[in-house]
Amino acid sequence: MSSAKTILITGVSSGFGRALAQEALAAGHRVIGTLRSREAQQAFEALDAQRAVGRLLDVTDVRRIEEVVKEIESSVGQIDVLVNNAGYGHEGILEESPLEEMRRQFEVNVFGAVAMIKAVLPGMRQRRRGHIINITSMGGFITLPGISYYCGSKFALEGISETLGKELAPFNIPVTAVAPGSFRTDWAGRSMVRSARRIPDYDSLFEPIRQARKEKSGRQLGDPVKAARAMLALIESENPPAHLLLGSDALNLVRQKLAALGKEIEQWEKLTRSTDG
Numbered sequence: 001m002s003s004a005k006t007i008l009i010t011g012v013s014s015g016f017g018r019a020l021a022q023e024a025l026a027a028g029h030r031v032i033g034t035l036r037s038r039e040a041q042q043a044f045e046a047l048d049a050q051r052a053v054g055r056l057l058d059v060t061d062v063r064r065i066e067e068v069v070k071e072i073e074s075s076v077g078q079i080d081v082l083v084n085n086a087g088y089g090h091e092g093i094l095e096e097s098p099l100e101e102m103r104r105q106f107e108v109n110v111f112g113a114v115a116m117i118k119a120v121l122p123g124m125r126q127r128r129r130g131h132i133i134n135i136t137s138m139g140g141f142i143t144l145p146g147i148s149y150y151c152g153s154k155f156a157l158e159g160i161s162e163t164l165g166k167e168l169a170p171f172n173i174p175v176t177a178v179a180p181g182s183f184r185t186d187w188a189g190r191s192m193v194r195s196a197r198r199i200p201d202y203d204s205l206f207e208p209i210r211q212a213r214k215e216k217s218g219r220q221l222g223d224p225v226k227a228a229r230a231m232l233a234l235i236e237s238e239n240p241p242a243h244l245l246l247g248s249d250a251l252n253l254v255r256q257k258l259a260a261l262g263k264e265i266e267q268w269e270k271l272t273r274s275t276d277g
């Protein structure tokens with residue numbers, strides 16, 4: 001391997017974060033991973049006595065984020081790559097889901113990621129070097145009933161990520177939004193927050209979706225280890241993209257969405273143009 005990097009990954013206890021950490025360690029990189037319990041930290045550090053460094057962090061604790069990043073920079077070294085991976089899925093029909101659950105979804109998936117970015121940026125900008133990777137989702141492009149808060153959070157992170165890439169281009173800091181399709185992680189299992197049902201009007205639309213997601217959990221198309229390898233290729237590339245889809249399901253569904261959107265824009269073009277002047 002040409003140059004070993006120091007990669008800070010949020011949420012390395014399972015799923016993509018864990019797989020990326022393991023692949024990155026195997027490739028010779030140093031990984032600082034964030035976790036939410038001592039046991040998880042110990043299990044992570046046991047992966048490699050020298051190069052797996054665990055730090056306790058909940059990404060909603062924004063004040064601690066700054067402290068942790070400063071401490072990492074002084075005791076471990078400069079951060080070359082930030083991977084904003086920590087996140088979870090909220091599932092529930094909008095009318096049935098408390099606003100508090102939306103706030104929590106955005107606190108973790110959006111505010112947490114932005115707070116991490118703000119903490120690493122001074123160092124990266126000063127060095128004119130770095131790479132920020134935000135794990136979004138195909139749900140940052142496509143939608144389906146029952147995940148409005150989740151899609152909202154991932155659309156938000158897509159938009160923030162793309163904008164940030166333009167702001168950081170002069171400093172040689174690429175920003176990539178990685179949008180996976182469905183992968184075999186804990187996302188739809190232990191990590192998912194499901195709102196309780198209470199409005200029977202939505203039963204016929206939503207119950208089959210909820211049931212199908214439960215049944216599919218653990219048997220999704222995507223292999224997180226292969227996703228990790230793709231992300232490593234991204235980290236090692238000279239000219240990383242602003243957006244990267246992972247998985248053929250994401251590819252097909254996002255293509256369909258963009259085509260349908262293009263068609264709708266065309267159908268309504270006359271009305272759209274009518275407001276000029």
Ligand code: NAP
Pocket residue numbers: 010011012013014015016017035036037057058059060085086087088089108135136137138179180181182183184185186187188191220
């Ligand atoms: P996962 O196995 O459930 O892993 C999620 C990780 O995020 C865990 O390490 C979890 O830590 C951590 N985390 C959750 N909330 C956190 C918080 N408040 N502070 C710090 N860490 C927190 O699921 P995953 O699929 O790998 O999820 C990783 C990312 O991929 C998420 O952003 C998810 O939305 C996205 N994604 C997943 C899929 C998929 O199909 N799997 C598809 C598209 C996007 P704990 O162990 O402490 O809970």
